[in-house]
Amino acid sequence: MLKEFKEFAVKGNVVDLAVGVVIGGAFGKIVTSMVNDIIMPLVGALTGGINFTYLKFVIKGAHGKVPEVTLNYGNFIQNSIDFLIVSFSIFLFIKLINKLKREKKAEIVEIELKSSEEVLLLQEIRDLLKK
Template structure:
């Protein structure tokens, strides 16, 4: 069983997936910081100082020891903005990768195949024979 697990864990796809998860986690922190520390304060300033984290509907007020029952829609709005920024960033990244792949394919296609002297000589002979047949 250990041998099978080792073969599975060492496969390229598993390692690529692990690297993607780690980079994705770090990227998520960067985007969360971008939203929380830069974008949301700007939106808050544009909306008159509203902090989205604290926007909520109070369904039932607090009763002494019981906390208030609330719907925290501001946090939901902030998570939607996070999602939109993350998905747009990933879209741009994938688009950039695809552009590089297309350019690399174009370079591969542009490489001319150098023919040997024998092949060139045979092509000349063929062309000469074709011209004599007419």
């Protein structure tokens, strides 16, 4: 069982997944900071200083030691905006990575085409020399 676990743990996919999780966590912190520290203050300024987090609908008021029952829709709005911004940021990041991959692939194909043209030319020269 230990041997099987060792084989599983050192597979490339597991290591890649671990790296992805660590990088994803760090990227998530960056995006969360961007949302909380840059975007939401701007949204608050545009909406007259409204902080969505504290918006709520009181279903039942507080009575003595019993706290009020509320529907915290502002927190839901805040989390929804956070989600949209995070998902859009990840989309843009993945789009950039795919663009860079396509450019790299195009360079490789171009190099292969040049090398194949050179190979064909060398083969023609070889064939002519044989004759």
